[in-house]
Amino acid sequence: MLPLDLDVRNGEFLTLLGPSGCGKTTTLRMIAGFVRPSTGHIVVDGDDITDLPPQKRNMGMVFQDYSLFPHLTIADNIAFALVERRVPSAERARRVKELLELTRLPQIAQRFPSELSGGQQQRVALARALAHTPRVLLMDEPFGALDAKLREAMQEELRTIQSSLRITTLFVTHDQSEAMRLSDRIAVMNHGRIEQLDEPRTLYDAPRTRFVADFVGKINFVAASVVGSDSGRDTLAVDALGSRFMVRSSVPALVGQQVTLAIRPERIRLAAAAPAADGMIEVEALIERVAFLGNVMHTELRAGETPLVMESAPGDWSVGARLRVCFQSSDASVLAESA
Amino acid sequence: MNLPWHRFLLPPLVLSIALLGGSLYVFLAGSFHADLGVGRLGDALTFANYRKLFADSFYVDSLGLTIKLSAITTVVTLVVGMPVAYVLARMRSRWGPVLLAVIVAASFVTIVIKVLGLNIIFAANGGLNRFLLGTGLVTAPVSLIGKVEGVAVGLLYFTLAFVVVLLYSVVLTIPRSLEEAAQNLGASRWRTHWRVILPLALPGIIASGLIGFNLCMGAFTSAALIGAGRILTLPVLIQRTVIFDTKYGMGATLAVVLLVAGLVVNVLSIVLVSRLKAARGVTA
Numbered sequence: 001m002l003p004l005d006l007d008v009r010n011g012e013f014l015t016l017l018g019p020s021g022c023g024k025t026t027t028l029r030m031i032a033g034f035v036r037p038s039t040g041h042i043v044v045d046g047d048d049i050t051d052l053p054p055q056k057r058n059m060g061m062v063f064q065d066y067s068l069f070p071h072l073t074i075a076d077n078i079a080f081a082l083v084e085r086r087v088p089s090a091e092r093a094r095r096v097k098e099l100l101e102l103t104r105l106p107q108i109a110q111r112f113p114s115e116l117s118g119g120q121q122q123r124v125a126l127a128r129a130l131a132h133t134p135r136v137l138l139m140d141e142p143f144g145a146l147d148a149k150l151r152e153a154m155q156e157e158l159r160t161i162q163s164s165l166r167i168t169t170l171f172v173t174h175d176q177s178e179a180m181r182l183s184d185r186i187a188v189m190n191h192g193r194i195e196q197l198d199e200p201r202t203l204y205d206a207p208r209t210r211f212v213a214d215f216v217g218k219i220n221f222v223a224a225s226v227v228g229s230d231s232g233r234d235t236l237a238v239d240a241l242g243s244r245f246m247v248r249s250s251v252p253a254l255v256g257q258q259v260t261l262a263i264r265p266e267r268i269r270l271a272a273a274a275p276a277a278d279g280m281i282e283v284e285a286l287i288e289r290v291a292f293l294g295n296v297m298h299t300e301l302r303a304g305e306t307p308l309v310m311e312s313a314p315g316d317w318s319v320g321a322r323l324r325v326c327f328q329s330s331d332a333s334v335l336a337e338s339a
Numbered sequence: 340m341n342l343p344w345h346r347f348l349l350p351p352l353v354l355s356i357a358l359l360g361g362s363l364y365v366f367l368a369g370s371f372h373a374d375l376g377v378g379r380l381g382d383a384l385t386f387a388n389y390r391k392l393f394a395d396s397f398y399v400d401s402l403g404l405t406i407k408l409s410a411i412t413t414v415v416t417l418v419v420g421m422p423v424a425y426v427l428a429r430m431r432s433r434w435g436p437v438l439l440a441v442i443v444a445a446s447f448v449t450i451v452i453k454v455l456g457l458n459i460i461f462a463a464n465g466g467l468n469r470f471l472l473g474t475g476l477v478t479a480p481v482s483l484i485g486k487v488e489g490v491a492v493g494l495l496y497f498t499l500a501f502v503v504v505l506l507y508s509v510v511l512t513i514p515r516s517l518e519e520a521a522q523n524l525g526a527s528r529w530r531t532h533w534r535v536i537l538p539l540a541l542p543g544i545i546a547s548g549l550i551g552f553n554l555c556m557g558a559f560t561s562a563a564l565i566g567a568g569r570i571l572t573l574p575v576l577i578q579r580t581v582i583f584d585t586k587y588g589m590g591a592t593l594a595v596v597l598l599v600a601g602l603v604v605n606v607l608s609i610v611l612v613s614r615l616k617a618a619r620g621v622t623a
Contacts, residue, residue: 032523034519054519060524061520065516067520069521084530085525129523132524
């Protein structure tokens with residue numbers, strides 16, 4: 001792990017997003033107290049908890065494999081933390097009932113974990129992690145084992161529960177669409193570092209690095225050479241795809257330098273018959289593949305040597321034909337290479 | 340190719356059944372015949388041996404001593420073995436398997452060698468006794484020979500390695516993440532053991548305990564060598580009855596009683612545990 005600075009706001013849903021081995025789970029386990037950071041501090045509400053053992057941190061964690069206690073009933077699983085806190089049994093029973101209702105679990109209090117479906121176990125794991133009203137809810141790829149439909153339903157439910165309780169939540173996933181759907185903010189991690197921490201929208205529209213752009217959503221990369229740079233502003237003049245235009249840049253570049261432009265597939269569209277408007281870059285390309293997905297169509301194009309993907313409303317073009325496509329120069333940007 | 344592998348199992352199966360069944364038959368049958376002296380058995384079927392055994396406090400005390408000694412040794416073995424097994428199973432370093440291998444190797448050392456080792460350790464002029472006498476903790480040299488405690492130590496020495504290896508595999512079946520879940524929910528290390536590890540390991544602990552108990556019930560060497568003829572457990576008594584007294588009928592009867600007593604304890608423990616689990620399932 002590299003030095004890492006992460007500030008989670010009270011009540012927010014923050015996701016650590018990244019490929020496997022990027023350090024997101026380790027970060028979560030440090031906060032839970034299972035891994036000791038070699039340096040630095042973990043502070044919650046002004047209390048330094050770096051040296052506290054896991055049982056004194058008052059966190060609620062949902063594990064990847066749920067880790068329900070197989071020898072305890074669902075009610076006893078949920079009440080586990082309350083027993084440790086010596087909550088009287090009447091109060092305990094009331095709280096368990098409340099949580100079973102919150103997680104919309106039917107009458108399963110007296111069953112054992114092995115008798116439940118994956119989705120039900122998932123909800124019990126969440127109820128158990130919430131029972132003692134933890135300061136932070138930690139979730140480690142909780143929906144990884146569920147099928148797509150159930151995962152989506154659980155995501156909805158988690159969002160509802162999280163926003164009704166306003167509990168600070170730290171969520172770990174490698175699934176970018178899950179992260180986008182759930183999070184107030186997303187920290188994209190790579191090689192033990194946070195590449196960018198932003199709201200999902202900013203992350204998508206203004207990725208700071210090539211890695212972030214590539215990991216969050218689909219993106220086209222186009223080779224370009226710098227022909228003019230303005231040191232005062234974050235714009236560059238570039239030659240790319242046979243045109244010369246101005247683009248945003250998150251890194252300084254010198255004239256003559258080779259850079260990479262990033263353009264989202266849905267920003268590329270069919271060119272109009274009329275002459276191109278100001279700032280509109282037109283390209284002629286060969287259709288190499290077409291994928292019809294119902295509401296949208298993915299068209300894989302090749303403009304000279306450059307592959308481009310266009311995401312558009314379904315059209316009636318087919319492989320082998322040539323298309324004139326265009327994009328706004330303001331929709332392209334130069335991104336920093338990840339360190 | 341579809342070799343009929345199961346046919347290869349046939350010879351060992353027949354041999355095992357012949358040896359087990361044959362010896363069982365011989366001493367079961369023998370126990371119903373009266374001893375006529377110098378190894379001869381009467382022709383008539385009789386319960387005389389059993390009547391004599393249960394009427395004579397000498398035999399009954401020996402049975403009681405064997406069960407008590409085995410039970411105490413089993414409990415001590417589990418109490419000593421469980422922490423060792425737990426630490427070995429949870430050890431992250433590569434020394435874990437090495438230490439386990441050492442324990443397995445130790446269990447291969449014959450009990451005769453181990454008992455000799457114990458004798459040297461506890462010798463009247465040995466290092467341990469010289470130390471104890473020197474500190475004034477004892478006034479006379481401590482010896483294990485001919486003492487119940489000594490036999491118990493010998494039995495512990497005999498069964499501990501088996502039990503540790505068994506419990507090691509029991510602990511391995513409990514996912515570490517369950518411990519983390521318990522800690523995350525506020526359970527201290529000790530509470531995690533009490534509420535998660537022990538209940539989950541219980542069936543394995545009982546099974547390991549029963550295996551240890553059965554080893555103790557049938558242990559002859561440590562009882563004979565350390566007991567030195569003064570601690571008469573059933574296996575020792577059987578050997579004396581058969582070899583010294585040549586009372587094959589009585590020897591067979593004692594063997595049957597030992598076998599049945601062991602069986603009863605095993606069945607009772609299994610019934611008790613399943614009752615306990617059922618009761619917990621209802622009240623939880």
